Every structure is written in C-alpha cells, then in structure tokens.
Amino acid sequence: MSKIAARAKALEFSPIRKLVPLAIAAKKRGIKIYHLNIGQPDIASPKLFLDGVKKFSDKIVAYEKSDGNEDLKQSLIKYHRRLGVKFVSSDLVVTFGGSEALAWAFFILFAAGDECLTLDPTYTNYLTFAAQGGVKLKPVLTKLADNFQIPPLSVIKKAVTKKTKGIIITNPSNPTGSVYDPKLLSALVDFCVKKKLFIIADETYREFVYGKTKFRSLLTFKKAEQLVVSADSFSKRYSLCGARLGLLASKNKAVMEAANKLAQSRLAVATIDQMAASKLHLVPQSYFKKIKSEYVGRRDELMQGLSRIDGVTFSRPDGAFYLIAQLPVKNAENFCKFMLNKFNHHQETVMLAPAEGFYVTPGMGRNQVRIAYVLNRRDLKRACELIKLGLSTYSG
Amino acid sequence: MSKIAARAKALEFSPIRKLVPLAIAAKKRGIKIYHLNIGQPDIASPKLFLDGVKKFSDKIVAYEKSDGNEDLKQSLIKYHRRLGVKFVSSDLVVTFGGSEALAWAFFILFAAGDECLTLDPTYTNYLTFAAQGGVKLKPVLTKLADNFQIPPLSVIKKAVTKKTKGIIITNPSNPTGSVYDPKLLSALVDFCVKKKLFIIADETYREFVYGKTKFRSLLTFKKAEQLVVSADSFSKRYSLCGARLGLLASKNKAVMEAANKLAQSRLAVATIDQMAASKLHLVPQSYFKKIKSEYVGRRDELMQGLSRIDGVTFSRPDGAFYLIAQLPVKNAENFCKFMLNKFNHHQETVMLAPAEGFYVTPGMGRNQVRIAYVLNRRDLKRACELIKLGLSTYSG
Numbered sequence: 001m002s003k004i005a006a007r008a009k010a011l012e013f014s015p016i017r018k019l020v021p022l023a024i025a026a027k028k029r030g031i032k033i034y035h036l037n038i039g040q041p042d043i044a045s046p047k048l049f050l051d052g053v054k055k056f057s058d059k060i061v062a063y064e065k066s067d068g069n070e071d072l073k074q075s076l077i078k079y080h081r082r083l084g085v086k087f088v089s090s091d092l093v094v095t096f097g098g099s100e101a102l103a104w105a106f107f108i109l110f111a112a113g114d115e116c117l118t119l120d121p122t123y124t125n126y127l128t129f130a131a132q133g134g135v136k137l138k139p140v141l142t143k144l145a146d147n148f149q150i151p152p153l154s155v156i157k158k159a160v161t162k163k164t165k166g167i168i169i170t171n172p173s174n175p176t177g178s179v180y181d182p183k184l185l186s187a188l189v190d191f192c193v194k195k196k197l198f199i200i201a202d203e204t205y206r207e208f209v210y211g212k213t214k215f216r217s218l219l220t221f222k223k224a225e226q227l228v229v230s231a232d233s234f235s236k237r238y239s240l241c242g243a244r245l246g247l248l249a250s251k252n253k254a255v256m257e258a259a260n261k262l263a264q265s266r267l268a269v270a271t272i273d274q275m276a277a278s279k280l281h282l283v284p285q286s287y288f289k290k291i292k293s294e295y296v297g298r299r300d301e302l303m304q305g306l307s308r309i310d311g312v313t314f315s316r317p318d319g320a321f322y323l324i325a326q327l328p329v330k331n332a333e334n335f336c337k338f339m340l341n342k343f344n345h346h347q348e349t350v351m352l353a354p355a356e357g358f359y360v361t362p363g364m365g366r367n368q369v370r371i372a373y374v375l376n377r378r379d380l381k382r383a384c385e386l387i388k389l390g391l392s393t394y395s396g
Numbered sequence: 397m398s399k400i401a402a403r404a405k406a407l408e409f410s411p412i413r414k415l416v417p418l419a420i421a422a423k424k425r426g427i428k429i430y431h432l433n434i435g436q437p438d439i440a441s442p443k444l445f446l447d448g449v450k451k452f453s454d455k456i457v458a459y460e461k462s463d464g465n466e467d468l469k470q471s472l473i474k475y476h477r478r479l480g481v482k483f484v485s486s487d488l489v490v491t492f493g494g495s496e497a498l499a500w501a502f503f504i505l506f507a508a509g510d511e512c513l514t515l516d517p518t519y520t521n522y523l524t525f526a527a528q529g530g531v532k533l534k535p536v537l538t539k540l541a542d543n544f545q546i547p548p549l550s551v552i553k554k555a556v557t558k559k560t561k562g563i564i565i566t567n568p569s570n571p572t573g574s575v576y577d578p579k580l581l582s583a584l585v586d587f588c589v590k591k592k593l594f595i596i597a598d599e600t601y602r603e604f605v606y607g608k609t610k611f612r613s614l615l616t617f618k619k620a621e622q623l624v625v626s627a628d629s630f631s632k633r634y635s636l637c638g639a640r641l642g643l644l645a646s647k648n649k650a651v652m653e654a655a656n657k658l659a660q661s662r663l664a665v666a667t668i669d670q671m672a673a674s675k676l677h678l679v680p681q682s683y684f685k686k687i688k689s690e691y692v693g694r695r696d697e698l699m700q701g702l703s704r705i706d707g708v709t710f711s712r713p714d715g716a717f718y719l720i721a722q723l724p725v726k727n728a729e730n731f732c733k734f735m736l737n738k739f740n741h742h743q744e745t746v747m748l749a750p751a752e753g754f755y756v757t758p759g760m761g762r763n764q765v766r767i768a769y770v771l772n773r774r775d776l777k778r779a780c781e782l783i784k785l786g787l788s789t790y791s792g
Contacts, residue, residue, distance in 0.1 A: 002561075002592040002593070002594055002622070002623060003650070004504050004505055004648075004650045004651055004654055005503070005504060005505060005506055005507045005510075006507065007503070007507065007508070008503060008504040008505075008654035008657075009650070009654065011654060011657040011658065011661075012657065013656070013657055013660060014462075014657075014660040014661065017462070017660055040458055040459055041456075042456070043456070044455045044456055045455065045456050045457045049457070050452075050455075050457075053449060053450075053452060053668060054449075054450055056446075056449060059440045059441065059446075060437075060438070060439070060440055060441050060635055060638075061441045061445070061446075061635075061636050061637065061638040061639050062436055062637055062638050063436055063637045063638050064638055066410075066413070096492050096496075096640075096662070097662065097663060099661065099662035099663060100492075100662065103662070107401070107403070107404060107528060108400050108401060108404040109400055109401060109404075110401055111401045111402065111403065112403070112508060112530060114401075125660075125661040125662070125663075128657065128658065128660075128661035129661060132503060132528070132529075132658075133528075134508060134530060165398070196398040197398070198398055226398070227398060235663075239456055239457075240457050241457065241458055241459040241663070241664075242456075242457040242458050242459050242460055242664065242666065242667030242668070243457050243666060243667070243668075244492070244663075244664065244665065244666040244667075252400075254399070254400045254405070255400055258400055258404035258405065258407060260409070261404075261407040261408065261409055261410075261524065262407065262524065262528075264409060264410040264413055264521075264524075265407075265410065265495065265521040265524035265525065266492070266493065266495035266496065266499070266521070267493060267495060267521075267631075267637070267640075268637075268638065268640065269640065270638065270639060270640040270666045270669055271638025271639070271640075272449060272638070272639075272668065272669065273666055273668065273669070
C-alpha cells in the first residue's frame with residue numbers, strides 16, 4: 001500500500017471536538033448536555049446580514065473578486081478606522097474565515113523549518129496551520145496564577161533561537177480570556193522590532209473586552225507596521241461563525257502580494273456571504289455594548305459558581321468568553337469523559353474541553369479545563385452545580 | 397527589514413487574471429470586451445439553490461459540522477450513485493470549493509520535496525496548491541496535434557523518478573477540453589497501481605462531456621480505490637462558482653482521517669451555501685442535457701469561426717468548455733495585450749488567456765491561447781471576427 005505523508009498523519013484532532021462521540025451517545029440515552037466546550041455564541045447574528053442574504057437576486061452565483069467584494073473591503077476599511085487604523089483596499093484580502101488568513105500567514109512569513117513563538121496555552125488550530133506550512137510552533141508558557149498575562153521578556157528571550165522568525169499573539173486570548181497589558185505588549189513589540197520578528201495578530205475577540213486591562217490593537221504600533229499581519233474573523237464579532245468570513249490585512253506590500261497570489265489560486269470567497277456582510281460597519285456600537293454586558297454577567301455568574309466548588313481555581317477573563325479552570329483531579333480529560341459517560345443529575349450533565357489539548361508544552365494543563373461561557377446565566381449556574389456534583393462523586 | 401519566505405515570493409499570479417488591469421483600462425475608454433479568458437459560465441444557477449438560500453431562517457449563522465452538512469453529504473452520496481460509485485458519509489469531506497480539496501490532497505498524499513506528475517498544459521492553480529505543500533509538479537507534455545490526449549506510457553515513464561509519488565488527472569481537461577480515452581486511462585491507472593502512485597482525480601467538468609470519446613470516472617477503477625482521491629467542485633456542474641463548495645472524497649481511510657483533521661482546524665464550510673446545496677441531487681438530467689447541447693453549439697460555432705482565420709490551428713474539445721488555439725504570432729501574450737491596449741473594431745475587442753501560463757514545461761505554448769466558450773453563439777461569432785481582424789492588423 002501507498003502511505004499518506006507523515007506530516008498528515010501527525011496532525012491532531014481538535015481537542016474541542018474529540019469527545020463529541022461520547023456526547024452523542026449521552027444524548028441518545030436522553031441526557032441533556034450543557035455545552036461549555038465550544039465557542040459557538042448564542043447571540044443572534046445582525047439582522048443586516050440576514051436581510052442581506054435574502055436580498056441576493058442574481059440568477060448566477062458567480063465568482064467574486066479574488067481579493068474580496070469591494071463593498072465589503074470598503075466596509076472593513078471603515079470598521080478599522082474606528083480602531084484608529086488606516087487601511088486602503090490593497091492592504092486587505094478577504095479570506096475563508098480567520099482560518100485561511102492564519103494558514104496563509106504561516107506560509108507567507110516563514111520558511112519550512114522556521115519557528116514561530118506562541119504564548120501557551122494557545123488556540124490549538126494554530127498547530128495545524130503551522131504544520132501545513134512546515135512551521136514549528138514554539139511555546140512560551142503563561143500561568144494561571146498570573147492570569148495568563150504576557151510573561152517577562154527574559155522568559156520570552158529564552159524561547160528564541162536562530163530559527164525563530166515571528167510570534168503569533170492572540171489578544172484577547174482564546175483559550176484563557178486574558179487581555180494583554182498594553183505596557184507588556186509594547187515591550188514585546190519593541191523586542192520584535194529589534195529582532196525583526198514578524199507578528200501575526202489574531203484579535204478575533206477584540207470587540208469583547210470588559211475587564212480592568214485596557215486593550216490595545218497590534219495594528220496601532222506604527223513602528224511595527226511592516227511586521228504585523230492581522231488575521232481577523234467575522235465569526236465572533238458578529239456572531240457569524242457559519243458565514244466563514246475573515247481577513248488578512250497588512251501594510252507590508254510583499255505580504256499582500258503573496259496573499260493575492262494565494263487568493264487567486266483559490267479563486268474567491270463565497271459571493272452571497274460577502275455581499276450580505278458588506279454593510280456590517282453600520283452595526284451600531286450599542287450592539288457590542290449589549291453583548292459585552294451580557295458576557296460580563298455570564299463571566300461573573302460562572303466565577304461565582306466555580307468559587308463555590310472546593311479545590312477549583314481559575315483565571316479571571318478580561319475578554320473573549322473563555323476561562324481556564326484547574327480542577328481537583330489528576331486528569332481532567334478523564335473527568336470530562338466521566339461527565340459524559342457515567343454522570344448525570346436529573347438527566348443533565350456538562351461538556352467541558354480538557355485544557356491539555358490547548359498547551360503546546362508537553363504535560364501542561366492536565367488538570368485544567370477550558371470553559372466557554374456561551375450559555376445564559378441560568379444555564380451557567382446549573383452547569384456549575386453539575387460540575388460540583390460531578391466532582392463530588394468522581395474518584396479519578 | 398524582515399523578508400517574507402522565498403516560497404511565497406516564488407508563487408505566480410494567475411495567468412487568467414494578469415491582464416485584468418489592461419481590460420479595466422480598455423473598459424474605461426468605452427471599449428466592450430468579449431471575455432473568452434475566464435471560465436465563469438453564463439448558465440443560470442439551479443433555482444433549487446437560489447430558493448434554498450432564501451429559506452434560511454435561523455437567527456444565528458452557526459458553525460456547520462467540520463466535515464460538512466449531513467444532508468449535503470447524503471445528497472452527494474446520491475449524486476455519486478448515478479456514476480456507479482458507492483460512497484458512505486465518512487468517505488466525504490465538504491470543502492471550500494474544489495480548491496481546498498486540491499490543496500489538501502497535495503498536503504496529505506505527498507511529503508515536501510515529493511513529485512507529482514501532471515499532463516501538460518495543466519490547470520495552473522495546481523502549481524500554487526502543490527507549492528503550498530512543498531510538492532513539485534512534474535509535467536508530461538501532451539500535444540495539440542494529438543488533441544492533448546494521454547501520451548503513450550513510455551512517455552509517462554520517462555517523467556517518473558524516485559521522488560514521484562502520484563499523478564493529478566484532470567478529466568475532462570481544463571485548459572484543453574480533452575476527454576481521456578478510457579483505454580489509455582485504464583493503462584495509466586494500471587501503471588499507477590503497479591508503481592503505487594496516488595491519483596488525484598479532478599473531474600470538475602465530468603457532466604460536460606459531449607464528444608466522441610466516452611468519459612470514464614477514475615472513481616470506477618475498483619483496483620485503484622485506495623489510491624484515488626477525488627477533488628470535486630460544484631462550481632461548474634451547477635454554475636455555482638460563487639458558492640465555493642467542493643468535496644474531497646476517497647475510499648482510503650488514512651486519507652480521510654487526515655482530511656478530517658484539516659477540516660476541524662478550519663472549523664467548517666459556509667453554513668447557508670451548504671444548506672442551499674443540500675438538494676442538488678434532485679437537479680434533473682434534463683438540466684445537464686440542455687447545458688451540454690448549448691456547449692456543443694458553442695464549440696461548433698467557435699471552431700467554425702476559428703477555421704476561417706488563416707494560420708490558426710486548434711484542438712477539438714470533447715468536454716468542459718475550453719479550447720487551445722495556436723495563433724500565427726510569435727508571442728500570444730503580446731497579442732492578447734495588443735487586443736486590449738490598441739485594437740478595437742466598432743469599440744469592441746476580445747480578451748483571451750495566453751496559454752503559456754498553463755504549461756509547466758518552460759517555453760511551451762508561447763504562441764497559443766486558451767479560449768473559454770462561455771458566451772452565447774452570436775457573441776462567439778463576433779469574437780472570432782474580432783480575433784481575425786486583430787490578427788490582420790497585428791505585427792508582432
């Protein structure tokens with residue numbers, strides 16, 4: 001037999017989705033599951049978009065321009081202006097979700113064999129995008145006790161080798177909900193400028209910042225504008241996960257030329273979704289304000305619920321909608337399986353994501369879980385009760 | 397300054413799209429352009445799909461399953477049954493157009509540095525998809541005089557080295573319109589089985605076969621089913637280029653496991669487009685019959701028009717909607733530019749795609765163009781007149 005490539009065999013399944021078969025089996029047994037494992041928000045998508053979809057009246061669903069629908073690009077330019085970032089159309093290529101932009105960034109910025117730093121725990125899918133480009137992701141460990149904040153530069157410097165050509169920064173962070181201190185971020189950017197390291201900026205959750213730490217976009221560091229490549233997404237910002245719209249943006253012309261070549265090769269992004277999204281800059285700030293206050297309420301509910309459980313410690317999210325909790329168990333994945341396989345209370349249980357899968361550093365996060373607070377407050381309260389009950393009967 | 401990766405710099409712009417700025421300039425001067433350069437069909441998309449889009453009534457555009465909407469997968473299973481191919485759901489992953497399936501196939505089947513054969517001229521975007529996976533595309537030249545048919549095995553064997561791990565077969569062919577002789581195809585498959593070479597099957601145009609040569613799908617060779625990976629597309633079959641729906645399909649479980657890991661990393665394909673496409677197996681055979689007879693008429697009109705021009709030779713397409721024509725000029729790209737920059741007749745001109753960009757073999761196709769017959773017969777007739785007039789005044 002012919003064998004597939006070792007690099008393809010070495011890819012990992014998503015840690016968020018690997019317990020799905022157990023959840024399906026539990027549902028078949030009539031168990032209701034509170035899903036805290038996946039970042040699918042329950043917030044309604046903007047009416048502007050849904051109405052836009054219905055307005056499509058062409059007889060042919062034809063190719064859009066490779067670099068994106070021009071109305072959508074102009075809308076994105078207006079969106080960025082509010083952040084204090086001046087883009088022109090040629091600085092942008094619309095992509096299939098943030099995912100495509102991320103995979104392209106790894107391919108464009110790095111050679112096969114190069115290393116890219118990431119704060120650890122990290123968004124696991126980076127591992128696959130990096131692997132597709134033959135790039136190695138090098139972890140810089142952050143700690144629950146520090147609220148997963150950027151570590152001192154001395155720690156970061158230790159991870160740098162001759163092969164290090166960049167860093168990917170996820171701010172606010174998935175999976176930790178951390179928002180990075182602007183001073184620490186600024187020092188990190190200075191370091192990148194000095195060392196000529198590219199910066200992949202993943203600010204998918206930038207509209208969801210509601211803690212003490214102020215958010216600063218990497219796109220606002222003028223001195224680093226030739227190094228920063230933004231991989232952005234509509235999925236969370238507008239609760240449009242299924243529209244699969246994203247953006248690669250940079251002031252670096254060589255980066256954008258390469259992105260345009262990649263864009264031409266895959267022809268175009270979906271026509272109807274782009275058209276429907278082309279007015280989203282008109283979504284009022286009150287939309288985000290309402291969502292943020294919802295997430296603050298949920299975070300507080302979740303933290304309160306978790307604080308009632310003996311032996312559980314957790315970080316305090318300042319943004320996004322994720323929290324890492326450390327459980328009084330040896331192996332959190334086994335506990336997550338237990339909750340789906342064996343536990344129920346009045347026919348209800350909870351699905352959590354084992355955090356180990358979010359760490360690049362081997363052996364880390366084994367007793368941690370990532371919780372996505374994408375449920376309403378009443379459900380979150382009940383989910384915490386279920387975790388408490390589960391832990392009290394678990395003997396792992 | 398930090399430099400982007402050499403592999404990204406080395407990518408090529410699409411040969412179909414590189415003359416676009418000249419076309420835009422011509423349009424600004426008030427010139428009407430007959431576009432024979434790009435494969436965007438003018439056939440209406442099925443009403444089933446357009447109605448499906450309007451039916452979307454969820455409040456949230458949520459993630460679809462990573463491997464694809466299950467209704468859509470069942471629809472695809474039914475579609476393939478008509479070809480005599482029995483797939484089950486786990487043999488399929490829905491992709492962002494055929495493009496994503498192709499890029500994944502190169503990544504999954506080959507290691508960086510491996511070689512994959514292709515009949516030459518070829519679908520140029522393969523070069524970029526292969527480059528993304530560090531794979532080298534090795535050309536096996538086909539000839540206009542042979543109607544770009546599969547060459548004798550002896551020719552193919554000469555291109556095989558120790559690094560050769562597979563072949564990509566585009567049938568019917570873009571850019572030549574050739575349909576491969578089932579006997580020659582069968583011999584080629586036997587050779588692949590013997591040499592354990594993977595076969596990437598791109599049969600995007602399989603519904604558009606209308607010549608003397610009978611079409612046989614690579615998916616029907618039982619003995620090769622562990623080697624064949626199908627990269628399929630909805631774009632041409634249903635005139636849904638802008639829906640960006642495709643399919644990676646194989647009976648090889650290791651291939652599909654890797655495809656599922658890649659699918660999970662990029663989360664999902666667009667929700668609304670998948671839902672709208674989930675009944676397309678119900679599109680009646682009469683839909684394709686009508687389109688085929690339309691293309692036969694266009695091909696004949698085009699061949700008639702071209703045969704009236706002195707010094708022009710061309711292949712006879714048996715499928716798809718492309719034809720390669722050899723012009724009595726030294727450099728066809730210069731002629732294409734001339735047609736956009738300098739020529740017009742009653743304020744009208746033609747846009748053609750220089751064929752050199754479709755050849756992997758250096759220096760080939762320099763006096764050839766690819767013509768996409770995606771216009772109605774009257775327009776094609778006029779376009780041929782314009783080419784004739786252009787050639788008579790061109791001095792290149």
